[in-house]
Amino acid sequence: MSADHRTEHTSTASSLTRAERLDRLPVTREHRKLVVGSGIGWALDAMDVGLISFVMAALAVQWSLTPTELSWIGSIGFVGMALGATLGGLLADRIGRRQVFALTLLVFGLATGAAALAWSVGALLVFRFLIGLGLGAELPVASTLVSEFAPTRVRGRVVVALEAFWAVGWLLAALIGYFVVPRSDAGWRWAFALGAAPALYAIVVRRGLPESVRFLELRGREAEAEAAVRRFERSAGVAAVPSPVPAPSTPPGPRALWAAGTRRRTAALWTVWFGINFAYYGAFIWLPTLLVESGFSLVRSFGFTLLITLAQLPGYAVAAFLIERWGRRPTLAAFLVGSAVGAGLFAGAAGETAVLVTGMVLSFFNLGAWGALYAITPEVYPTALRATGAGAAAGFGRIASIAAPLSVPPLLAAGGTGLVFGTFAAFFLMAAVATWGLPELRGMALDDRAAEVAQH
16 A cells, blocks of 8 residues: 555544554654754763763873772663663653653762862762763653654664664764863863763753653543654644543553563563673673773774774664564564673773674664664553563663673683683673564554464
8 A cells, every 4th residue: 555545545534542652653854853853862871971981081090090999980770770761761651751761860960070070089980870860860851752652663663773872972972082081181071071061951851842742641630641643643634533532541650560461571671681781781881991991092092992882883773774674572582682891802802803893793783773662662661661671671770780890890801801701701792682572562552452462
């Protein structure tokens, strides 16, 4: 059936739910605005996370920090992220996705600017915790918001496109690390000052992005839900049709994540989040510092990290293509296995060329896996539990991102970089196995009925 005939058919339908009205639409200018608007916030988040790896390498020299102090600087932000992700998801199911998204940008933007003024390790730890609080809440909320507007047939691809902004942000961090941090003793302060941009962008998010239609319906805000749907329909040139009034409901709370019929997918999702967080953050937070300790100059270390970061972009592109061809689980599992192979190759890399190539392999597969994971996570739960479930999974995963940077010094002492990256490979494989406990919702509508079908 042609696109014109589809539009004619659906626009004359007697009644469609608002979710069905959104699903029938092509990808429009409004969808692109939503992805780019959310993606800019996502990129700024990634930039803040990435900056700390370059700041750690600089402060190790300037402040003569011990490996333990460096580990805590790397880990304390993830303590905040664990708490922020859990609280952010709960709040998003209660006060709205857009509200929480804007609030988190404001929190971590202001805290990043304040970190530029840090006068001691203790002060930097406090600011990094506050930064993490905002960062942790932002990611699962943004992916939930985008997934609830994306048409079913391209939902996975759209969310992977959102996640690709992470590579843009990490690339910005690498550029700042390369051009700003090593240029003076105050370079790391200027890096943090540049990281305050999200505080200003929060205003744009609050005014420009739509609130989730599914959330608005659950809260009984019918007029706002209808206005949001019609905004997207006008962009597609599709006529509105009547929609039934859904019954408002109250979010069931976090206990529902472990109810019968849900606990298996929760356990699988948390395991995947734990494994990928441990391996990714353990590797990439320490990467510039490990290269310096291996004999690279600070500038050359940052340059290699910049090149390795560039490999993230094609990783996202391939994952976005495969996720609607292979499905969510096969794509996620394949990229996690590829990440394990990349980590294993990096463990045995000798010489600059080998370090660069194997680092790029790890970066390619690891960030493709992240894209697939963010696509599948909002699909695991029904609307009333979606942000809570995504936030709880991310929060549990952040426990691993706390432990991973702290584990690097003892692993280095016990077996060098080979043991470090061999351990990361094992965590990637653990996550790959766990993917098979997740539901496969490729081509299925993002509503309560589809979630229930997947459980049986």
